[in-house]
Amino acid sequence: MTEATENRLSLRARLPGPIRRADPAVLTSFGCILLLLFLGSLYSSNFLSPEYLLQQLKVASFLGVIAAGMMLVILLGHIDLSVPWVMTMGAMMACAAAGFGSTVIAIPFGILCGMLFGLLNGFGVAYLRIPSMIVTLATNVVAQGLMVLYTGGFSPQDSAPQAMRWLATGYIIPGVPNAILVWASVSVAMVFLLTRTTFGRSVYGIGNSERAAYLSGINTRRIVMVAFAVSGALSAFGGVLLAGYASKAAQAMGDAYLLPSIAAVVLGGTSILGGRGSYLGTVAGVILITLLQSILSVMQMPEAGRQIVYGIVIIAMLLLYGRNPASR
Amino acid sequence: MTSTQSQSNAPLLRMEGIGKRYGGVRALDSASLVVESGRIHAILGENGAGKSTLIKIMAGVVAPDEGQMLLKDQAVSFRSPAEAAAAGIACVFQELSLIPDLSVADNISISNPPRRLGLIDRKAQRRLSEEALARAGAGDIHPRALVRDLPLSRRQLVEIAKALAWMPRILILDEATSALTASDVTKVFAVLKRLRAEGLAILYISHRMHEIAELADECTVFRNGRNVASYAAGTRSNSEVVEMMIGREVSSAFPPKPAARIHAAPVLSCKNLGWSDRLRDISLEVRPGEVVGLGGLDGQGQRELLLGLFGVLRGTSGTISIDGAARSITSPGAARAGTIGMALIPEDRKTEGLLLPMTVRENLSFAALDRLSRHGVIDRDRENASIEEMVRLLAIKTAGADTPVGALSGGNQQKVVIAKWLTRRPRILLLNDPTRGIDVGTKQEIYQLLRRLAEEGSAILFYSTDYDELIGCCDRVLVLYDGKIVKELAGGEITERALISSALNVQTEPEAAA
Numbered sequence: 001m002t003e004a005t006e007n008r009l010s011l012r013a014r015l016p017g018p019i020r021r022a023d024p025a026v027l028t029s030f031g032c033i034l035l036l037l038f039l040g041s042l043y044s045s046n047f048l049s050p051e052y053l054l055q056q057l058k059v060a061s062f063l064g065v066i067a068a069g070m071m072l073v074i075l076l077g078h079i080d081l082s083v084p085w086v087m088t089m090g091a092m093m094a095c096a097a098a099g100f101g102s103t104v105i106a107i108p109f110g111i112l113c114g115m116l117f118g119l120l121n122g123f124g125v126a127y128l129r130i131p132s133m134i135v136t137l138a139t140n141v142v143a144q145g146l147m148v149l150y151t152g153g154f155s156p157q158d159s160a161p162q163a164m165r166w167l168a169t170g171y172i173i174p175g176v177p178n179a180i181l182v183w184a185s186v187s188v189a190m191v192f193l194l195t196r197t198t199f200g201r202s203v204y205g206i207g208n209s210e211r212a213a214y215l216s217g218i219n220t221r222r223i224v225m226v227a228f229a230v231s232g233a234l235s236a237f238g239g240v241l242l243a244g245y246a247s248k249a250a251q252a253m254g255d256a257y258l259l260p261s262i263a264a265v266v267l268g269g270t271s272i273l274g275g276r277g278s279y280l281g282t283v284a285g286v287i288l289i290t291l292l293q294s295i296l297s298v299m300q301m302p303e304a305g306r307q308i309v310y311g312i313v314i315i316a317m318l319l320l321y322g323r324n325p326a327s328r
Numbered sequence: 329m330t331s332t333q334s335q336s337n338a339p340l341l342r343m344e345g346i347g348k349r350y351g352g353v354r355a356l357d358s359a360s361l362v363v364e365s366g367r368i369h370a371i372l373g374e375n376g377a378g379k380s381t382l383i384k385i386m387a388g389v390v391a392p393d394e395g396q397m398l399l400k401d402q403a404v405s406f407r408s409p410a411e412a413a414a415a416g417i418a419c420v421f422q423e424l425s426l427i428p429d430l431s432v433a434d435n436i437s438i439s440n441p442p443r444r445l446g447l448i449d450r451k452a453q454r455r456l457s458e459e460a461l462a463r464a465g466a467g468d469i470h471p472r473a474l475v476r477d478l479p480l481s482r483r484q485l486v487e488i489a490k491a492l493a494w495m496p497r498i499l500i501l502d503e504a505t506s507a508l509t510a511s512d513v514t515k516v517f518a519v520l521k522r523l524r525a526e527g528l529a530i531l532y533i534s535h536r537m538h539e540i541a542e543l544a545d546e547c548t549v550f551r552n553g554r555n556v557a558s559y560a561a562g563t564r565s566n567s568e569v570v571e572m573m574i575g576r577e578v579s580s581a582f583p584p585k586p587a588a589r590i591h592a593a594p595v596l597s598c599k600n601l602g603w604s605d606r607l608r609d610i611s612l613e614v615r616p617g618e619v620v621g622l623g624g625l626d627g628q629g630q631r632e633l634l635l636g637l638f639g640v641l642r643g644t645s646g647t648i649s650i651d652g653a654a655r656s657i658t659s660p661g662a663a664r665a666g667t668i669g670m671a672l673i674p675e676d677r678k679t680e681g682l683l684l685p686m687t688v689r690e691n692l693s694f695a696a697l698d699r700l701s702r703h704g705v706i707d708r709d710r711e712n713a714s715i716e717e718m719v720r721l722l723a724i725k726t727a728g729a730d731t732p733v734g735a736l737s738g739g740n741q742q743k744v745v746i747a748k749w750l751t752r753r754p755r756i757l758l759l760n761d762p763t764r765g766i767d768v769g770t771k772q773e774i775y776q777l778l779r780r781l782a783e784e785g786s787a788i789l790f791y792s793t794d795y796d797e798l799i800g801c802c803d804r805v806l807v808l809y810d811g812k813i814v815k816e817l818a819g820g821e822i823t824e825r826a827l828i829s830s831a832l833n834v835q836t837e838p839e840a841a842a
Contacts, residue, residue, distance in 0.1 A: 217664040
């Protein structure tokens with residue numbers, strides 16, 4: 001018996017992380033995606049065309065980049081509500097930098113601004129011990145104020161530089177928008193970070209029991225700071241991509257991304273209490289939400305109705321996973 | 329069958345054949361107790377002798393599995409503390425149960441405020457609390473004062489007033505004086521004596537022998553969930569009482585202690601370590617190859633001492649030296665680092681030791697991630713090798729390294745907690761009650777492991793609530809009382825009698841030489 005278990009053990013251990021960790025929630029999410037596509041194809045056969053699917057993936061990639069950062073924070077058992085304006089700030093600052101003539105640093109500068117706000121969030125949570133919900137809500141308002149101050153409340157003058165447009169809408173591989181490649185690279189990096197690095201292990205550990213992680217000698221404060229900084233940077237990066245797609249930054253362009261980014265993470269099976277979840281689930285959650293939005297709008301459901309369906313789906317999914325006991 | 333005669337002098341409360349199990353542990357086993365009006369009845373016993381469970385049954389907090397309670401010869405059973413209180417049994421618990429931001433009056437009548445038309449009748453409430461405070465000898469406390477503004481000793485009096493507001497016939501005090509200073513204790517005692525004169529029955533649970541000698545009329549000793557003796561206060565000597573508290577069957581075998589001690593320089597030492605009022609002036613030394621025990625009653629500062637050494641507590645005073653050089657250890661991260669090499673097996677494995685939903689693999693490598701990685705990337709081969717080694721070394725029974733650690737048995741979970749630190753090969757191992765709630769077989773494996781680690785040169789500091797373990801495992805035992813080391817026992821001096829009497833901080837005549 002021992003020999004058999006050992007064989008099974010080593011076989012399992014050799015499987016790549018995402019598959020080994022695959023939990024029912026991820027499979028459910030992918031099942032829901034297929035179901036949505038099937039329902040859509042009953043309505044119109046266009047739903048299964050490669051053009052439509054690639055278009056959906058491109059739209060999903062903005063949300064995907066933001067949800068990756070959100071997932072890190074949620075895995076810790078925290079939340080980042082500063083997404084809307086950190087995202088807008090990233091976009092506006094990148095465009096502004098380009099406006100000052102330095103196209104090269106436009107994108108890094110936008111991301112850097114987001115990272116600074118993320119660090120601020122992390123400092124408030126880890127060192128000042130303020131609940132993340134409060135800190136990030138406050139920094140969101142601060143970012144909003146700063147951006148209104150900078151733009152005077154109007155649409156900013158600078159338009160997105162060529163590099164940003166290329167990143168969002170250009171093609172390195174014919175037919176596949178670069179935004180999808182960006183999302184894919186961020187995803188590969190995230191999977192590596194979460195499954196192969198000490199940082200990723202520590203994030204899961206802190207999310208399960210911060211006390212146990214601290215008593216194991218983990219520098220919990222630093223991990224929390226870094227996670228929030230990454231979340232801020234990725235929010236800003238999402239904003240940069242979106243501005244490239246729309247060819248300019250706009251006021252409140254991030255407002256529509258807060259709920260979907262949290263929902264995508266949670267629908268993908270990540271526990272809202274932290275400590276549990278796989279990145280593949282978040283990818284599934286992002287695609288699921290993007291498809292849902294697209295189908296609702298193709299069916300010409302009015303905005304109000306869309307919001308209601310949206311909320312109900314999220315509650316229904318939470319009922320499905322959220323009530324499982326903490327142990328897998 | 330006991331035939332209880334209906335007499336006018338029937339005892340106020342009689343408990344017979346009370347049994348209570350928690351899972352596989354028998355907390356009470358056909359225990360009985362008789363409580364008379366106008367008497368102060370002290371209850372004594374070691375940690376886990378069943379005192380607290382008995383009181384919780386009396387106060388309606390837990391229900392007994394078997395046995396009966398007779399209140400004035402009427403069989404009663406309480407489903408909640410409120411029912412017990414209504415029947416005249418009120419309890420003052422060891423943890424203060426007052427809400428700091430409410431007034432004294434609000435606190436006193438919190439569970440049953442006087443009402444008029446469905447609203448709280450503030451005037452009646454104030455009158456009620458004034459009466460209760462006066463009875464508790466605290467008439468000078470204003471009912472509208474906020475509890476937060478009162479010093480600790482006054483709060484304890486409010487706590488007693490709160491219990492008295494129920495107009496109880498039986499008042500239970502569970503370690504109610506453990507937070508008080510000597511002068512406050514005197515005040516509380518005066519109040520208790522007056523209440524006794526008023527005809528109340530008072531049950532008094534304390535570990536402080538001198539308090540019991542001063543206060544009690546009669547005493548009952550508990551051991552292993554049974555009442556083993558009742559006697560009139562003052563008729564037994566301290567050493568006789570200690571003798572009555574001893575006498576559990578020895579359930580474990582221990583590895584032999586090496587005869588020859590290594591006289592190496594201490595690897596861990598601390599001088600005058602203090603923290604708030606929980607640790608006072610603690611100085612100790614642990615040498616490589618030595619297993620040093622921490623003894624004493626539960627909650628005398630042993631946990632704080634281990635946490636303080638491990639860098640968890642803020643604002644400790646005194647110095648901690650490693651290899652003779654003073655070091656400032658500010659976090660567990662600093663304590664585990666190479667040149668110090670300390671490890672702490674924490675008290676509660678479910679919340680402090682393990683990440684329950686995570687796998688055996690993740691838990692085993694969690695404390696040593698820095699050693700098993702290169703530039704922050706985990707080296708899978710090294711991780712696997714280290715996990716295999718630990719699973720083999722400690723004989724951890726698991727279906728595989730990717731099993732959630734929460735699915736393991738308690739004993740195997742505890743092995744994982746120890747193994748995750750052994751991965752770092754610590755030089756100094758601190759253990760906080762590592763064998764609590766695990767089976768005998770695993771306990772013995774842990775004893776052998778500790779001895780083997782010591783022989784390999786580790787310094788071990790080991791707190792246990794089980795006296796047998798201290799006797800069987802330790803080369804020396806430091807006994808703590810009220811945050812201070814009151815006694816150091818070495819070699820043959822470590823006996824159950826010596827441990828208990830120094831834990832209670834009383835003198836007994838020396839044991840007759842065998």
